[in-house]
Amino acid sequence: MTLSVGPQHPGSGHFRFTIKVDGDYIVFVDPDPGYVHRGHEKMCEYRNHFQNIPHLERPVIHDSCNITYSYSLAVEDLVGITVPRRGQFIRALASELSRLSYTLYWLAIYGIFLGHSTMFMWPAADRELLIDLLERLSGARVTNAFNIPGGVRNDIPYNFKEKCLAQVNYFEKRLKEYDNIFYNNPLVRQRTEGVGILTKEDAIKLGVTGSVLRASGVPFDVRKVEPYDVYNEIDFDVQYMKTCDSFARAYVPVLDMRESCHIIRQLLDKMPESGDVREKLQFNIKSSPGETYKRVESGRGALGYHVVSDGSPKPYRVKASVGSFRNLLALPFLLTGSKLGDMPAIYWSLNYWPVEADR
Amino acid sequence: MEKDKTQNNQTNLMEVKEETSNLLSNSLINSITTNFGEQVKLLYKKENRSKIMVNPENLVEIALYLRNNHGFDHAESASGTDYPADNQIEINYHLGSYSNTDYYPYIVVLSTRVDRSDPKSNSLINIFPSVEYHERETYEMLGVYFLGHPRNERFILPEDWADMPPLRKDFRIKGR
Numbered sequence: 009m010t011l012s013v014g015p016q017h018p019g020s021g022h023f024r025f026t027i028k029v030d031g032d033y034i035v036f037v038d039p040d041p042g043y044v045h046r047g048h049e050k051m052c053e054y055r056n057h058f059q060n061i062p063h064l065e066r067p068v069i070h071d072s073c074n075i076t077y078s079y080s081l082a083v084e085d086l087v088g089i090t091v092p093r094r095g096q097f098i099r100a101l102a103s104e105l106s107r108l109s110y111t112l113y114w115l116a117i118y119g120i121f122l123g124h125s126t127m128f129m130w131p132a133a134d135r136e137l138l139i140d141l142l143e144r145l146s147g148a149r150v151t152n153a154f155n156i157p158g159g160v161r162n163d164i165p166y167n168f169k170e171k172c173l174a175q176v177n178y179f180e181k182r183l184k185e186y187d188n189i190f191y192n193n194p195l196v197r198q199r200t201e202g203v204g205i206l207t208k209e210d211a212i213k214l215g216v217t218g219s220v221l222r223a224s225g226v227p228f229d230v231r232k233v234e235p236y237d238v239y240n241e242i243d244f245d246v247q248y249m250k251t252c253d254s255f256a257r258a259y260v261p262v263l264d265m266r267e268s269c270h271i272i273r274q275l276l277d278k279m280p281e282s283g284d285v286r287e288k289l290q291f292n293i294k295s296s297p298g299e300t301y302k303r304v305e306s307g308r309g310a311l312g313y314h315v316v317s318d319g320s321p322k323p324y325r326v327k328a329s330v331g332s333f334r335n336l337l338a339l340p341f342l343l344t345g346s347k348l349g350d351m352p353a354i355y356w357s358l359n360y361w362p363v364e365a366d367r
Numbered sequence: 368m369e370k371d372k373t374q375n376n377q378t379n380l381m382e383v384k385e386e387t388s389n390l391l392s393n394s395l396i397n398s399i400t401t402n403f404g405e406q407v408k409l410l411y412k413k414e415n416r417s418k419i420m421v422n423p424e425n426l427v428e429i430a431l432y433l434r435n436n437h438g439f440d441h442a443e444s445a446s447g448t449d450y451p452a453d454n455q456i457e458i459n460y461h462l463g464s465y466s467n468t469d470y471y472p473y474i475v476v477l478s479t480r481v482d483r484s485d486p487k488s489n490s491l492i493n494i495f496p497s498v499e500y501h502e503r504e505t506y507e508m509l510g511v512y513f514l515g516h517p518r519n520e521r522f523i524l525p526e527d528w529a530d531m532p533p534l535r536k537d538f539r540i541k542g543r
Contacts, residue, residue: 041523045524049508054543212441215442215443301416312443314459316448329446334497
């Protein structure tokens with residue numbers, strides 16, 4: 009029997025996939041993304057580098073500081089400028105807050121799809137605190153457009169450090185409560201442990217990234233392997249697990265959140281007291297002809313921008329390589345042969361954001 | 368005094384790291400150029416990035432060499448750029464390595480150019496299974512047919528799309 013899941017199905021988000029089932033088992037899966045496609049890369053060719061920033065963050069508005077970070081790094085490389093030191097700290101801080109905010113959103117969805125309503129409400133409510141911090145920083149709640157070529161839009165507001173530290177302290181306590189209520193719940197364990205095994209060899213072969221890769225035992229994190237801006241001065245560990253199942257894929261983001269709290273503390277501590285936060289650039293800045301590929305670690309894994317410039321103020325070609333699109337290949341691989349009832353546990357453990365894959 | 372000592376150590380470590388990275392890229396480039404000679408052309412070498420331009424007929428051979436001899440085991444992305452003035456479409460594979468920790472930060476851009484009026488290129492799906500969806504996307508966005516790819520068909524665009532591939536330069540957005 010053929011089943012069509014989505015695009016307006018509560019189990020898939022804005023994404024459609026066709027599955028064929030034989031009894032209780034899935035025998036064939038065919039992903040069909042594109043229901044929120046908006047011609048993102050083509051539209052970039054019509055705007056200059058600054059105009060592209062609010063446009064580029066639309067695919068993942070919850071992780072907007074990371075998605076614009078990567079593009080800003082690419083433009084800075086093409087133009088040949090260095091961001092002032094204080095600016096580097098502030099943009100790393102924004103990107104960590106943004107990662108926490110995204111991961112909480114994803115965790116809420118994962119909770120509700122395993123039938124755990126509390127795990128939907130708690131992260132969704134805690135996320136408000138982080139949104140509040142980002143709002144103080146940038147003025148906007150979700151579409152921040154904060155990281156721009158040359159640095160960040162503005163300096164941190166008065167009293168921000170204290171507020172940020174207070175929230176991080178509270179948030180770390182909450183992570184322990186998430187463990188108690190969700191990850192140590194026998195039902196959650198039963199539904200995720202040993203389900204959807206993606207071995208290390210398969211993960212490498214499929215070229216997955218982010219938490220999906222690290223849950224399969226490959227300690228690859230762009231912040232560590234290719235540190236950008238101030239990340240080489242920050243002390244943190246790459247979080248990975250070796251069990252390769254849905255539980256590991258759902259738990260690695262939580263380990264990452266703990267590490268993010270640790271990083272935020274160090275960023276606040278080491279940040280220079282004063283200084284410029286951005287290199288002032290002309291609005292219609294021209295980059296030298298050439299091309300570059302810069303990547304950052306986003307909430308869903310490595311996020312790279314391949315930007316080709318012909319010397320005009322607008323990019324000649326922009327190609328985004330995003331975690332969701334790369335991890336999509338693991339979906340048919342894992343679902344084929346598994347039980348229909350395991351579908352939500354496997355699908356959402358891939359940390360998949362349909363809108364980002366469509367671009 | 369102690370603080371200064373630590374700082375010095377850190378600088379030394381960073382220098383050593385940079386040197387290793389340069390050595391790696393040099394040995395990689397040397398090994399490719401000695402093996403393939405004029406079949407490959409090094410377009411640029413930056414920190415942790417190199418771009419190699421190859422002829423379409425040598426693409427599979429060189430991709431295989433990169434995978435088997437240097438551990439580049441997956442593609443971060445595969446994309447295309449349209450150059451109507453040269454009547455060519457450039458296909459770029461951004462190759463990375465998960466199995467060789469030395470190459471973790473390194474990305475090789477394997478690049479080839481095909482004829483724009485009849486764009487066909489050999490698929491690398493048998494060498495890097497990770498390019499499956501990227502090549503499908505390039506097929507529909509730029510119209511490049513990948514020989515050997517099992518599914519050169521619609522992926523992201525609407526099913527009833529009847530215009531030219533939208534990432535070609537002569538496709539114009541309405542009203543712009």
